[in-house]
C-alpha cells in the first residue's frame with residue numbers, strides 16, 4: 001500500500017527530496033511506493049519537480065490524485081517497475097501553494113463568521129486565489145471589512161495544528177466547518193485529518209499548511225463579481 005507522506009508532513013513547506021521505488025509505470029506516468037508529493041485537490045495545485053534514476057532525470061508534471069497518487073513524467077520510458085528513484089519536489093512552488101491554501105482557510109472562515117457565507121468553490125492559480133462564496137444576503141459583503149479582518153489575523157498570527165480524529169468526533173464538534181463532503185470519503189476511512197487554525201478555523205482537510213498564519217503576507221482583493229443568485233466570486237492576490 002502506497003504511503004501518502006504529504007499527510008504526515010506538517011508544516012507542509014520545504015518537502016524533502018526522497019528515495020523510493022517505482023511500483024508501476026504507465027504511458028507518461030509512474031506510481032511510487034511512497035510519496036511526499038501533494039496531488040491536486042481542494043483547489044490546491046499538485047506538486048511538480050523531477051524524478052531521477054542513476055543520473056537520468058525526467059521532469060515531473062503536476063501530480064494528480066487517484067487511489068494511488070499519479071506522478072506524470074515527461075519520460076516514462078526510462079523507468080521500470082522496481083527501480084530505485086529519487087524525487088525532488090519544486091519547493092518554491094509547493095511553499096507558495098501552501099501559503100495560498102492556508103490563507104484560503106482564513107478567508108473562508110472569516111467570510112463564514114462575518115456574513116454566514118459558505119465557500120462553494122476555490123482555485124489557487126499562479127498569481128492569485130479565487131473563492132466562490134454563497135451568501136444568505138450578499139449585499140452585506142464589504143471587501144474592505146473582510147480584507148482588514150483577514151490581514152489583521154495574518155499580522156497577529158495563529159498556530160496551525162493537525163489532528164487525526166474519528167468521523168464521530170468530527171461530526172459532533174460544534175465548531176467544525178465543511179463536514180458535508182465527508183459522505184464522499186469511503187466509510188473504511190475511519191480516521192480523518194483535521195486542520196485547526198487556533199481560534200479561527202477547524203475543518204477536515206488533506207491540504208498542506210504553514211505552521212503559523214503569521215507566515216502569510218497580507219492579501220489584496222483584485223476583483224469581486226457576481227456568479228448568480230447569492231454568489232460572489234472574489235479574487236485576491
Ligand SMILES: [Zn+2]
Pocket residue numbers: 101105195205206207208209
Ligand atoms: Zn487545508
